[in-house]
Amino acid sequence: MDRRALRERPDGPNGSATGGGAEYTGRYVVLFDPGNHESGINALRSSADIAPVERIRGSAEPASVAELLERPDVSVFFEDLAAAVVEVRPEKRHALVTTAEAEPSIIAAEPERLVHASPITAPHQAPTDFFPAYRSDEQVVARQSQAEAAAVQGPAWDEQNVTWGLQAIRAHLSAMTGRGVKIAVLDTGVDTDHPDLVGRVDETVSFVPGETVEDLHGHGTHCIGTAAGPANPGQKPRYGVATEARILAAKVLDNTGHGPDGQILAGLAWAIDHGARVISMSLGAPVQPGELFPQTYELVAQRALDRGVVIVAAAGNSSRRPGVIRPVERPANCPSILAVASLDKAMQMAASSCGGVNGNGGEVDVAAPGKFIISAAPGGGHAVMSGTSMATPHVAGVLAMLIQAHPNDSAADLKARLLATALPLTQPGSDVGAGLVQAP
Structure with missing residues (x-):
């Protein structure tokens, strides 16, 4: 069946x-x-x-x-x-x-x-009240060249050597590299032959029936590259945050971006068992105003925290700002999971980024660069993608750097430290949480 x-x-x-x-x-x-x-x-x-x-x-x-x-x-x-x-x-x-x-x-x-990956609604399309249950979040806005990405509205970031996202969170100025810290990315898999990632991936696993961990979708490879790409990629700019972190790649969504909750739970169990200190999940399911967080994911996240593991997840891209702001999606709406919002190059909210409409865990915790992000792509090259999916691995990489800097911190301490050191922004806390994440 x-x-x-x-x-x-x-x-x-x-x-x-x-x-x-x-x-x-x-x-x-x-x-x-x-x-x-x-x-x-x-x-x-x-x-x-x-x-x-x-x-x-x-x-x-x-x-x-x-x-x-x-x-x-x-x-x-x-x-x-x-x-x-x-x-x-x-x-x-x-x-x-x-x-x-x-x-x-x-x-x-x-x-x-049922978990889905679906492309972002194109700017010319009318918003819809129907959103698939799960998706690997807002995906390819456009697979643009770096020159095209640099031309979007916002500050004239020089991305010749370092992506604008890494500059915004000051990762390129940090002495921390996340050395030896294991980051697990639960997504569509990874291109194990990507020259920038060869030797960086400790272990891989696929919980998708009949499919290997190889990423034929692109979303997982992109997120892994942002979290833990190398300091000196084969082709500039540098796009990885924690350049010496170790990668655990769990394929929980198939090559079309589909998969049920059971596969995500399998990925969580595997990641915790294999020593992950950070778990990054760029996937989400829209919720309704007033809807409570899923108890299963919340209690699993609590148990992970007790074992020293911090889980970060995409806040979601159901909004159509400025007119429509949707609640933070599940499982990011769980109190024990860090919900990450998306910012553009002008440090403004991405139009699709969800907000803290619901309380009791449904708040945005922190914001990170998510618009027009350059990272690894299957086949050995780079791609430009946008969404809270792209913001989330920025935060996962910073957590790995914090673990290296403060190895004796508990998971709860690490979360508190991450939020305390975020750069305050002018937007409401319901949109950006503590502010723009900053590398130690």
Whole structure:
């Protein structure tokens, strides 16, 4: 069964239909009490007749994990996260929801969303109220030459040697390089043969059935290049923030930019198990005003923080400023995940960058360069992309530099330090959070 072909709308955890244009797989993501997950699993077996549970750890063979996530006859339990992707028959979904509400060992149960990558709406197109459930965020504005990128409105940044983004966050002036710090990028994979990245990628994994980690989409390679590209790329300008960080590349979206929540959870478990200190996720799902953050991602992020791992995610690109400002998307709207907004060369908000419409975690935490960003592209060259996707790896790279500078800091301390050292901007905090991220 091809999960990507499903377009179901199961009842939400409160029994009401979930909407907002979201797409679902028909499965549920269930988060358990780590110390008592067996009680929850047994309760779901008894009441909802869930499919047999296969238990996996972050060190499990990726191909087998991808295969299990694709099978309709098993439920997959991630032991490291105490979370499961549960297969349940349609007539038993209500029983699953009511059991989750009543069983103390079950913390959350939410419909599994389908993840999408979709291109940015072109400037001449009218805004739409429908947005796909997930995407690897606002992607290629234009694969322009560097000369074309330099001609956009804004300060006349000289990008001959260093990209404007690195100059704005002062990464090129820092003595810190993120040496030895592992940054995991959960995205569409990586071009493992890119000359700028050869020798920089410690480990790769694909949780996409039937696909290797090779990035035929371009989004993942671009984000990895921004976070941890080399100090001296084969072709100028320098575009990488943490030039001596180590890269963990997890493919959780396929070559067309699709994939369910289960693949993201698999990537998170793998990244934590393999020693990531920073996890960068340039993907998001639009939410409605007043909508709460997803409990599953929030509690996974809390558990990651306890293990010294900071997660950053794109705030999203659902807005059409100045007239329409959409809420920070999920999972960036989780309180324990840093939500990153996008700035242009004039230090103004990108028109599509989401804002802090919702409270209780739905705020923007920090801003970073995201418009017309030069970075690595599959095939060995460079590409120019825009969006909060491009802003997010700037922040991931700065976190790696902070870890090198302050190796004894906890993950919570690192987050606090990152926000305290941001450069205040003139825009409201609801748009830019603490301000423009700055390298140590």
